[in-house]
Amino acid sequence: MMKMHLVLSLLGLLSLSCAHTDFYTSIGHMTDLLNTERDLVTSLKDYIKAEELKLAEIKKWAEKLDHLTVTATKDPEGFLGHPVNAFKLMKRLNKEWVQLENLVLKDISDGFISNLTIQRQYFPNDEDQTGAAKALIRLQDTYRLETDTISKGNLPGVKHKSSLTAEDCFDLGKTAYTDADYYHTEPWMEQALRQLDEGEESSVDKVTVLDYLSYAVYQQGDLDKALMLTNRLLELDPEHQRGNGNLRYFKYIMSKESNKSSSSLSEGEEVRTRKGRPKDHLPERQKYEMLCRGEGVKMTPRRQKRLFCRYHDGNRNPSFILSPTKQEDEWDKPRIVRYHDIISDEEISKVKALAKPRLRRATISNPITGVLETAHYRISKSAWLSAYEDPVVARLNNRIQGLTGLDVSTAEELQVANYGVGGQYEPHFDFGRKDEPDAFKELGTGNRVATWLFYMSDVEAGGATVFPEVGAAVYPKKGTAVFWYNLFENGEGDYSTRHAACPVLVGNKWVSNKWIHERGQEFRRPCNLSELD
Structure with a gap:
C-alpha cells in the first residue's frame, strides 16, 4: 500500500516542473499541490495504521509475558521444577526476546519518509509563502478590509470559510516587517495580539508580538504608543534586553523633544508625525x-x-x-x-x-x-x-x-x-x-x-x-x-x-x-x- 501511494504521488509530480514554478501566481497550479497533500495524508494514515498494528503486537507480547512472570515469580523453584518451563525460559531469553527487540526496533516509516522527501523538493518555498502573504496584504489595501475580517474569513462569496491563527497573523506582520513596511506590520501584529489576549493558544507569545509591534509603531512616528507597548512587554518579561534598551531610548527621545518647542527644531530635524501608507500609492x-x-x-x-x-x-x-x-x-x-x-x-x-x-x-x-x-x-x-x-x-x-x-x-x-x-x-x-x-x-x-x-x-x-x-x-x-x-x-x-x-x-x-x-x-x-x- 505504501509503495502504491508513493507511485501515485510520483505520477502526480510529473505534471510539475522540476524547477520552482511560482505556485502562488496561479490557482490552477495550486490545485496540484492539494492533490499532492492528499496523497501525503493517505501515505501518513497508512504509516499510522502500520505503527498501530506494530504497537498492538508488542502489547500482546507484554500481556503474555506479564501473566507468565507474575505466576513464575510467586514460586520460582516450583515453576522451574517443571522441565517444560525451564526449557521455555531458556528459549525466551535466547531467541524470543531478541525477536521482540527486532520488532520494537523495526522502522516502518521508510515508505512515508521516502514519499515526503521526494515530494518536498516540489513544495512551495519561502518565495511562495511571502508572495501569498503579500497578496493578502494587497487585498487588504485594495478592498479596504479590516484585519479582523480577513482573519475570521468573512469574505464575500466564500464557499469554504477559513480563519487565521494568531501565528498566521504574526507571520503576515513579519512579512511586512521584513520589507520595512511598518504600515502593514502594525495592524497584523495588533490582530495577533488581540487573538492572544482573547485566550487563543499559540506557539507565538505576546512578548514576541509586542517586540515587533512596538518597533513598527515607533518607525511610524508614534512614540507615545511605542512607549506604552514597550511597558506592556516589560510587564510580561522584565528582563527583556531589547525592550529595556528601547524603553531607555524612547524616554530619552521624549525628554529631548519636550525641551524643544516645535519652532526651534534644528535644521534637518523632522517633526515626529504619524506616517501613512508607504510607497507607490499614486493618484492612478x-x-x-x-x-x-x-x-x-x-x-x-x-x-x-x-x-x-x-x-x-x-x-x-x-x-x-x-x-x-x-x-x-x-x-x-x-x-x-x-x-x-x-x-x-x-x-x-x-x-x-x-x-x-x-x-x-x-x-x-x-x-x-x-x-x-x-x-x-x-x-x-x-x-x-x-x-x-x-x-x-x-x-x-x-x-x-x-x-x-x-x-x-x-x-x-x-x-x-x-x-x-x-x-x-x-x-x-x-x-x-x-x-x-x-x-x-x-x-x-x-x-x-x-x-x-x-x-x-x-x-x-x-x-x-x-x-x-x-x-x-x-x-x-x-x-x-x-x-x-x-x-x-x-x-x-x-x-x-x-x-x-x-x-x-x-x-x-x-x-x-x-x-x-x-x-x-x-x-x-x-x-x-x-x-x-
Whole structure:
C-alpha cells in the first residue's frame, strides 16, 4: 500500500516542473499541490495504521509475558521444577526476546519518509509563502478590509470559510516587517495580539508580538504608543534586553523633544508625525483601487442612454447571419463591447486542459528592449496556444475574426492566463507607445490595434477589468468576451484604454486574450486620412 501511494504521488509530480514554478501566481497550479497533500495524508494514515498494528503486537507480547512472570515469580523453584518451563525460559531469553527487540526496533516509516522527501523538493518555498502573504496584504489595501475580517474569513462569496491563527497573523506582520513596511506590520501584529489576549493558544507569545509591534509603531512616528507597548512587554518579561534598551531610548527621545518647542527644531530635524501608507500609492493607483471596489465608476445617466444591447451578425458575416451573437455596449469612449455566450463550457474546458500543463509565470514586454520578462505587478501564469494545436483554438480564432472583421492571421497566439492568490495586473497599455518603438519589433506585425478578452470563469469577488482614465469597470462573466480598439483609425494610441485586472478577492479567474496587430488590417480597417480623427 505504501509503495502504491508513493507511485501515485510520483505520477502526480510529473505534471510539475522540476524547477520552482511560482505556485502562488496561479490557482490552477495550486490545485496540484492539494492533490499532492492528499496523497501525503493517505501515505501518513497508512504509516499510522502500520505503527498501530506494530504497537498492538508488542502489547500482546507484554500481556503474555506479564501473566507468565507474575505466576513464575510467586514460586520460582516450583515453576522451574517443571522441565517444560525451564526449557521455555531458556528459549525466551535466547531467541524470543531478541525477536521482540527486532520488532520494537523495526522502522516502518521508510515508505512515508521516502514519499515526503521526494515530494518536498516540489513544495512551495519561502518565495511562495511571502508572495501569498503579500497578496493578502494587497487585498487588504485594495478592498479596504479590516484585519479582523480577513482573519475570521468573512469574505464575500466564500464557499469554504477559513480563519487565521494568531501565528498566521504574526507571520503576515513579519512579512511586512521584513520589507520595512511598518504600515502593514502594525495592524497584523495588533490582530495577533488581540487573538492572544482573547485566550487563543499559540506557539507565538505576546512578548514576541509586542517586540515587533512596538518597533513598527515607533518607525511610524508614534512614540507615545511605542512607549506604552514597550511597558506592556516589560510587564510580561522584565528582563527583556531589547525592550529595556528601547524603553531607555524612547524616554530619552521624549525628554529631548519636550525641551524643544516645535519652532526651534534644528535644521534637518523632522517633526515626529504619524506616517501613512508607504510607497507607490499614486493618484492612478487610488483610482484603480476605487474602481476595483466598485467606487468611482462614471456611469452617468447620459452615458447609460448611449449604451445598447443588440444581436450582432459580424457585419453580415455568413457564419453569424443565421445565428447572430448577443452584443452589449459596456462603455462608449473608448468603445468596449461584450459578447455573451461566445465561448461554451466545453470549449473552455478544452482550452484550460491544453494550457494548464504549460502555465508559466506571466510575462510582459519590456518597453525598451521588447524582451518578455516577469514583473511583480502581474501576478498570474499564462500559456500560449496556436491554432494548429487543436480545432477548438482554430475555431475561436475564426470566431474572433468573423465578429471583429479583423484579420487574425497576424495576431498573437491565444494567451491563456490563470490568476493566483490576489492575482492582478496593474494599470498598463496593451499597445506600444511612441517612446517604445521596439515593443513588438520581433513580431514584425506592427502595433496592437485591438484586444479581445475571453472570460473563462466567474469570480465570486474582485477580479474586475477596470479603466482608470475613464472610470469604467467590466466584471468577469463566464462564457462572455469583451473587445476594444487600442489604436485610433489614424494609428495613434488611444490612451483612454489604459486598463488593469483587479486583484481576485475570492475565486479562481481564468481568461484568454487575443491581441490583434496592424498588419493585415489595411483594407479591413483602413487608416483615416485625418491625423486628428
